[in-house]
Amino acid sequence: xxxxxxxxxxxVKTSVIKGKSDLFQKFLAFGVLIILSIxxxxxxxxxxxxxxxxLTIALQVTPYAILGFGLTFVLITGGTDLSAGxxxxxxxxxxAKAITMGVSIPVSIVIGILAGIIAGxxxxxxxxxxxxxxxxxxxxxxxxxxGLTQLVGQGKPVSIRAIGDQNIISVFQFIGSGTIFGKIPxxxxxxxxxxxxxxxxxxxxxxGRRLFAVGxxxxxxxxSGINVIKTKLTAYIICGATSSMAGIxxxxxxxxxxxxxxxxxxxxxxxxxxxxxxxxxxxxGGILGTVIGAFVMGVLRNGLNLLKVxxxxxxxxxxxxxxxxxxxxxxxxxxxSESIMPVINRENGKNI
Amino acid sequence: xxxxxxxLLACVLIVSMLVGCTGTVTGDGANKTTPSSGKTGDSEIxxxxxxxxxxxxxxxxxxxxxxxxxxKELGNVEVTHLGPPTEADIDKxxxxxxxxxNSDYDGIILAACDIDALxxxxxxxxESGIPVVMIDSGISEPVYDAFLSTNNVQxxxxxxKLMAELIGGEGQVAIINFAAGTQTAIDRETGFTEEIKKNYxxxxxxxxxxxxxxxxxxxxxxxxxxxxxxDLKGIWGANDQSAIGVAQAVTEQGKSESIIVVGxxxxxxxxxxxxxxxxxxxxxxMPTVMGSxxxxxxxxxxxxxxxxxxxxxxxxxxxxxxxxxxxKIQAILNQ
Numbered sequence: 001x002x003x004x005x006x007x008x009x010x011x012v013k014t015s016v017i018k019g020k021s022d023l024f025q026k027f028l029a030f031g032v033l034i035i036l037s038i039x040x041x042x043x044x045x046x047x048x049x050x051x052x053x054x055l056t057i058a059l060q061v062t063p064y065a066i067l068g069f070g071l072t073f074v075l076i077t078g079g080t081d082l083s084a085g086x087x088x089x090x091x092x093x094x095x096a097k098a099i100t101m102g103v104s105i106p107v108s109i110v111i112g113i114l115a116g117i118i119a120g121x122x123x124x125x126x127x128x129x130x131x132x133x134x135x136x137x138x139x140x141x142x143x144x145x146x147g148l149t150q151l152v153g154q155g156k157p158v159s160i161r162a163i164g165d166q167n168i169i170s171v172f173q174f175i176g177s178g179t180i181f182g183k184i185p186x187x188x189x190x191x192x193x194x195x196x197x198x199x200x201x202x203x204x205x206x207x208g209r210r211l212f213a214v215g216x217x218x219x220x221x222x223x224s225g226i227n228v229i230k231t232k233l234t235a236y237i238i239c240g241a242t243s244s245m246a247g248i249x250x251x252x253x254x255x256x257x258x259x260x261x262x263x264x265x266x267x268x269x270x271x272x273x274x275x276x277x278x279x280x281x282x283x284x285g286g287i288l289g290t291v292i293g294a295f296v297m298g299v300l301r302n303g304l305n306l307l308k309v310x311x312x313x314x315x316x317x318x319x320x321x322x323x324x325x326x327x328x329x330x331x332x333x334x335x336x337s338e339s340i341m342p343v344i345n346r347e348n349g350k351n352i
Numbered sequence: 353x354x355x356x357x358x359x360l361l362a363c364v365l366i367v368s369m370l371v372g373c374t375g376t377v378t379g380d381g382a383n384k385t386t387p388s389s390g391k392t393g394d395s396e397i398x399x400x401x402x403x404x405x406x407x408x409x410x411x412x413x414x415x416x417x418x419x420x421x422x423x424k425e426l427g428n429v430e431v432t433h434l435g436p437p438t439e440a441d442i443d444k445x446x447x448x449x450x451x452x453x454n455s456d457y458d459g460i461i462l463a464a465c466d467i468d469a470l471x472x473x474x475x476x477x478x479e480s481g482i483p484v485v486m487i488d489s490g491i492s493e494p495v496y497d498a499f500l501s502t503n504n505v506q507x508x509x510x511x512x513k514l515m516a517e518l519i520g521g522e523g524q525v526a527i528i529n530f531a532a533g534t535q536t537a538i539d540r541e542t543g544f545t546e547e548i549k550k551n552y553x554x555x556x557x558x559x560x561x562x563x564x565x566x567x568x569x570x571x572x573x574x575x576x577x578x579x580x581x582x583d584l585k586g587i588w589g590a591n592d593q594s595a596i597g598v599a600q601a602v603t604e605q606g607k608s609e610s611i612i613v614v615g616x617x618x619x620x621x622x623x624x625x626x627x628x629x630x631x632x633x634x635x636x637x638m639p640t641v642m643g644s645x646x647x648x649x650x651x652x653x654x655x656x657x658x659x660x661x662x663x664x665x666x667x668x669x670x671x672x673x674x675x676x677x678x679x680k681i682q683a684i685l686n687q
Binding site for chain 2: 305
């Protein structure tokens with residue numbers, strides 16, 4: 001069914017064009033990353049480029065990147081998930097609560113991720129079955145899942161340290177801030193594994209192609225036999241799973257799950273995806289881009305900190321960069337839709 | 353799809369069950385603490401309503417216990433603990449205050465859920481001749497008799513003194529504050545920086561970052577401070593989440609020996625940090641003082657002795673790795 005779609009002439013053409021522009025966008029974001037690194041490296045007299053600092057940045061961007069992966073899937077379908085930060089908190093606190101109740105760490109992690117999957121499923125059902133706009137639907141569930149998180153934690157952090165079992169503490173701490181192969185932070189390794197897995201799913205499988213098809217033109221996708229609801233549902237479930245994964249890693253880093261963990265992180269994830277070339281309009285994007293996007297944000301923050309830039313000035317600079325990223329994305333799409341007349345103009349949703 | 357809906361429905365049911373349970377537990381708990389003797393001597397017993405933001409939280413239970421103990425000590429005082437089920441139930445708290453005015457309470461101790469909504473009820477109580485002592489959270493107009501709270505400027509200065517002592521009076525110090533633009537956060541930061549500027553010319557505050565009470569963000573910011581200032585001597589986390597994040601960063605960077613972490617407030621994680629030595633000291637607020645002093649002040653007012661100053665600082669206790677095993681300090685840590 002889907003192979004038929006992929007081989008249809010028009011689609012091949014679009015995907016080729018898309019592939020080119022994706023590459024360019026990634027190249028551009030990657031270029032920005034390199035320029036920023038050289039810039040900060042020079043201004044901090046090499047302090048920025050020290051291996052320790054680069055590994056620090058990798059650890060710092062890990063939760064945002066993992067959150068961004070799931071959001072990339074949802075954004076590609078043309079949706080959004082504003083509840084991702086709350087689901088992060090929910091997954092983390094459920095996992096921590098399970099550990100404090102005596103459940104073993106691996107099982108607790110599975111329970112935490114399951115909590116995220118259920119949250120994602122609920123988001124998906126509200127969007128697809130109740131037909132609520134993703135923005136509003138997930139704005140609502142953002143409150144609901146935060147409330148659930150506070151309920152589980154009774155408004156307080158769930159501390160693993162309070163159990164006092166040194167064995168559990170050290171294992172959990174390793175997951176959140178341990179290092180392997182010498183100095184590489186363990187969460188970052190998880191992030192890389194997740195990036196490769198999800199990247200392959202997105203770019204090499206039929207499911208990945210369906211995601212792009214749904215995001216490019218939902219009606220056309222439906223008519224060509226794609227189960228739009230199932231595709232979207234899966235995207236939200238993946239987003240729930242990655243969100244809770246990020247939450248568990250954060251809880252592990254502090255050996256304590258905060259009931260307010262992840263507040264506002266969904267926006268960081270969306271920013272990372274968008275800077276990396278994922279379109280908020282749907283139909284375009286990639287995991288590698290999101291990794292690069294997350295690093296652009298992380299490098300900016302770290303570099304500005306090392307340059308001792310005032311906290312408030314930093315906010316202005318980072319905000320400006322995000323706006324520039326989205327502006328560039330919009331301008332490029334407009335140019336693209338003007339230059340490729342025969343392709344369906346997505347902005348208007350009709351044939352030109 | 354039907355299956356999915358079944359699962360969803362099950363989830364909703366479980367959640368509503370949970371919510372239902374907590375609802376009944378919290379309720380509108382009015383716990384009579386000193387059982388009223390039921391004898392005729394009611395006029396001699398001073399009845400005080402302790403109205404907190406909610407009933408069922410360790411913090412307010414601590415306040416309540418302290419108030420009860422004070423009542424027992426004074427002998428002729430009876431404290432009733434009241435409050436809405438959650439801190440967000442402002443209307444409910446207004447109703448509770450109004451009910452108290454209409455029943456036979458002699459005095460009210462109140463922690464306001466909202467700075468504006470409780471002004472009128474407090475005014476009404478005062479007009480009916482009932483003294484009102486505010487604790488912890490005040491109201492926008494000073495219509496009350498007294499307000500007991502932590503003076504955060506003073507508390508910030510205490511943290512600065514401890515930090516200065518621990519780093520030997522000289523070197524670079526960074527601040528991770530928990531919010532920009534919140535009064536409590538501004539007060540603490542002002543207290544800390546003013547104290548350093550005034551009394552410790554050899555200490556340099558290299559910068560302030562705001563972590564939005566997110567320990568992960570605090571950890572990232574602290575790590576960057578450590579990278580940017582290799583000679584950094586100390587980092588102050590201005591609330592519990594900031595301090596936990598800072599302690600984590602210092603541990604990750606292997607600097608727990610050379611960088612002193614001072615925190616603010618108290619939680620399980622802070623206690624663990626003190627025990628392991630990653631946090632060298634913290635400022636603990638005194639809800640017990642709010643409870644006991646609140647009762648004392650109401651009794652004083654009824655005896656015709658109004659407090660000289662409406663604003664009463666309940667102070668903080670600096671708990672350090674040195675003094676934390678002192679039984680007195682242990683009691684404060686576990687209050």
